[in-house]
Amino acid sequence: MRRLAVSRLRPGMRVARPLYSSSGTLLINRGVVLTAGIIRRLVELGVPGLYIEDGLALDLPVEDVIRDETRLKAVQQVRELLTAENGAERLQRALVRVEKIARTIDEIIDELLAKKDLVVNLTDIRTWDDYTFCHSVNVCVLSLLTGLTLGLSRADLFHLGMGTILHDLGKVKVPRDILNKATRLTDEEFSVIKRHTQWGYQMAQEIATVSRLAATIPLQHHERYQGQGYPGGLQGAEIHDLAAICGIADVFDALTADRIYRPAVPVHEAYEYLAATGGYLFDYRLVRAFLENVAPYPAGTLVRLSTGEVALVVGTRRGKPKCPLVRVFLAADGRRLAPYELDLAEETQVYIGEVIPGDQFLHSTTVEGSPD
Numbered sequence: 001m002r003r004l005a006v007s008r009l010r011p012g013m014r015v016a017r018p019l020y021s022s023s024g025t026l027l028i029n030r031g032v033v034l035t036a037g038i039i040r041r042l043v044e045l046g047v048p049g050l051y052i053e054d055g056l057a058l059d060l061p062v063e064d065v066i067r068d069e070t071r072l073k074a075v076q077q078v079r080e081l082l083t084a085e086n087g088a089e090r091l092q093r094a095l096v097r098v099e100k101i102a103r104t105i106d107e108i109i110d111e112l113l114a115k116k117d118l119v120v121n122l123t124d125i126r127t128w129d130d131y132t133f134c135h136s137v138n139v140c141v142l143s144l145l146t147g148l149t150l151g152l153s154r155a156d157l158f159h160l161g162m163g164t165i166l167h168d169l170g171k172v173k174v175p176r177d178i179l180n181k182a183t184r185l186t187d188e189e190f191s192v193i194k195r196h197t198q199w200g201y202q203m204a205q206e207i208a209t210v211s212r213l214a215a216t217i218p219l220q221h222h223e224r225y226q227g228q229g230y231p232g233g234l235q236g237a238e239i240h241d242l243a244a245i246c247g248i249a250d251v252f253d254a255l256t257a258d259r260i261y262r263p264a265v266p267v268h269e270a271y272e273y274l275a276a277t278g279g280y281l282f283d284y285r286l287v288r289a290f291l292e293n294v295a296p297y298p299a300g301t302l303v304r305l306s307t308g309e310v311a312l313v314v315g316t317r318r319g320k321p322k323c324p325l326v327r328v329f330l331a332a333d334g335r336r337l338a339p340y341e342l343d344l345a346e347e348t349q350v351y352i353g354e355v356i357p358g359d360q361f362l363h364s365t366t367v368e369g370s371p372d
């Protein structure tokens with residue numbers, strides 16, 4: 001399967017992963033064959049993209065690091081919390097919601113512990129209708145994976161999970177017209193946005209389920225290693241590791257998301273960008289632990305190999321991020337091959353030359369090669 005922008009979808013393509021709204025409604029299920037009408041509806045709804053089957057990797061479904069149901073539940077709980085209206089009862093209701101979130105964090109940690117060998121292989125695990133809620137959950141999961149790699153205790157993982165899922169809690173106090181502004185922010189507007197760190201800290205401290213350590217994450221997640229961040233301009237060890245991990249995951253997930261003002265950055269570019277921030281924006285040790293859990297060439301990425309052949313990435317082995325397992329289907333001269341698999345971790349002479357835009361070679365593979 002591979003992910004395509006909605007503008008690239010064509011009738012006859014088959015959906016490979018279900019798509020949900022952030023309230024949990026199933027929008028389109030796996031196996032559905034697209035029609036012109038469905039595609040029109042997706043465009044109207046503003047859906048950015050879909051995973052579709054391409055006939056080359058049907059027997060290798062990509063597994064997320066946590067179950068779809070758990071992710072969806074977390075997204076809904078964050079949504080309930082972050083859309084809580086201001087008022088006298090707000091805090092009381094928020095308390096109940098945070099207790100539910102705490103139970104979900106425990107479930108996420110259990111699932112991650114049970115699937116230690118998986119790396120993050122999905123390029124878009126967002127529901128289609130709201131960036132913020134899915135982003136909070138993605139940052140939480142990516143941070144917990146990093147925490148596991150660093151060998152954090154169960155107690156610290158819980159603080160990390162709570163603090164990261166609530167890292168942008170303070171944004172509920174930022175006026176919506178500033179938060180959703182598609183054009184450039186004025187200095188004054190940006191200074192209001194920056195205050196979401198302190199507001200989030202204060203709000204988190206009012207909630208008994210959130211420890212002081214977890215509350216440090218909303219406060220410090222925009223601090224940067226050499227003092228370039230805000231609100232405190234803290235440096236190095238002044239920034240708590242848990243908050244720095246959140247900062248790394250926040251940057252990565254924001255880069256790899258489609259936004260109103262720019263399309264997603266390809267995962268391998270976001271990977272290289274982060275690798276270059278070690279010792280500058282972030283502590284190198286933490287960046288390295290983060291990158292161990294991310295596939296720079298996620299399953300479904302189309303690549304041209306150093307041999308000139310074209311292949312589809314079908315999996316990534318932990319510890320060998322740049323040498324995924326690929327399925328070769330086109331020769332260097334463009335001839336169609338009987339697809340065969342190549343493990344680039346073992347074939348050390350062959351490497352990835354470039355990433356090819358996702359919709360190329362699709363027509364021939366879908367229409368002719370799709371077994372029913």
Ligand SMILES: [Fe+2]
Binds near residue numbers: 167168196221222
């Ligand atoms: Fe933030």
